Amino acid sequence: MKRRTWISLASGVLALAAAPAFAQGFPNKPVKLQVPFAPGGTTDIIARVMSEPLGKALGQPVVIENKAGGGGVIGALETVRSAPDGYSLGMATVSTTAANPAINTKIPYNPTTDFTPIINIAATPNLIAVHPSFPAKDYKTFLEVLKKNPGRYSYSSSGTGGIGHLQMELYKSLSGTFVTHIPYRGAGPALNDTVAGQVPMIFDNIPSALPFIKDGRLIAIVVAAPQRLKELPNVPTFKEVGLEPVNRMAYYGILGPKGLPKEVVDKVHGATRKALEDPAVRKRIEDTGSIIVGNTPEQFTQQIKAEYEVYKKVVDSAKLKLD
Template identity: 75%
Template sequence: MQRRHVIALAAAVASLTAGTAFAQAYPNKPIRLIVPFAAGGTTDIIARVISEPLGKALGQPVVVDNKGGAGGVIGAQEAARAAPDGYTISMATVSTTAANPAINPKTGYDPVADFVPIINIAATPNLIAVHPSFAAKDHKALVELLKSQPGKFSYASSGTGGIGHLQTELWKSLTGVFVTHIPYRGAGPALNDVVAGQVPIIFDNVPSSLPFIKSGKLVPVVVAAPERLKDLPNTPTFKEVGLEPVNRMAYYGLLASKGTPKEIVDRLNAATRKVLEDPAVKKRIEDTGSFVIANTPEQFAQQIKDELAVYKQVVTKQKLTLQ
């Protein structure tokens, strides 16, 4: 009996030593960063801002791989199935870790159990924007127009079950309007059609919409943020228009797959925090309208759990389904 205990203890020590050695050697090859949306959206923008400097900090390239579709589910599924060695990590969004799992029981992954949070990179305001030709260009006029012609108009989002979808549905339930949902494979394709005038309204993240707003190709109506944004000083927050429950920002972080050693998660967290301390990187993120967060894995894990609980309540209360 004593000999078996000694053997078991020796095996455990050997395993721990091997794991530590593996983590100390990490990384020794390029790292793949899955972005679960098409290129051009906010998730893609944030990923590409940090990927190059993060690769330099780690000593190996960080290669962005866009895997869009199903409101982020396809990319998240692939990320959840990745080997737990730190060589495939993924971007975490409210859509993939809270909104979509809350409304879709068949995502194929558990946003809490199947991932190890690394860091929340940034928080991003969301907004409703319209094409310049649209008759309503402020929140009051928008609600009045949609109420007067229910079902006539449509809105674009990054995909069914994404944050743009669920936040718009929450907004619809609180205002009593009816507008048809047109889902896309990501914010980039959705924006293209709204800017082209094929869909008049979009609920999107500020970073991906802001360039079109600045160029006059989109008109901002209302924003989900703690206060008015410096880039959009004339656009009220949802709180200001009496809709505080909709006034929630999105997060953009990094995840590893379940079972990834803590040493590797901590290494990735430390390297990302170092990158986010760079004034140039911080400015690039803030110039998109986002706020740098750079928290601990434990803090990000709690944020994911809290946001998932919120959207489960929204889905239950509003009786939302994928149909």
């Protein structure tokens, strides 16, 4: 055997032997959790609620890093390109793993093959909310106003190709209305401008929008949820108003790049489940209007695949295109 071939084979054997040892020592330094949106949105809220208890369970700090842009694509792509060692994880959303890839064929990653799903932390309802100056305070009047004024109003979302964009476009196609899309670099900036009255309405997730609704700075019109929410008992679901295809909730989970060792996946999954056992953590998440999930890596993998297929069909059947 040639010396070069022998060295190559030996290096490969050593690398294989070292992999389990590396995973067993994980983590021995801080873990980054990438939020692919600006601060203030639901993804950021859930990540920050989890960071301290998750770090405690792992035995190392979990550091939140926000990287906004492209409807979540820029931050998600950074996770895809990270080393598969567990020290660079990302928050998974419907926008980054289903809606955006379904409508944007130029996204440089495959949501079903380029990630290692670890756990879905929580599911959250979505909603349409309007600024108090909007000439409608309930769904019936809201629809009448839009139909009488096609193109007059606009809506904000967390970004082009995100769940808020795609679900609102689906709503428009099914309801026969036209509202102009104003994309932002995350739900936080979109909310700020809607609350300030610069944009009359928003399609957003409940956790980030609910505080403004409770304060009377936004008015909830219709929600995407299995049933009416206890926090908003007078607000109908999309199913109730005859638009069941729009009635889909968002998810917020943790994933890593492709090839993440099983031992690392198991440790992060176990630490997340342990953090979710804390009543205080559960309460903070549930108080946002979210539902705790905490499923297995296998279940989350299937959920991402199923959600991507759903939105791909939505895009194809409704012939939706990017602005």
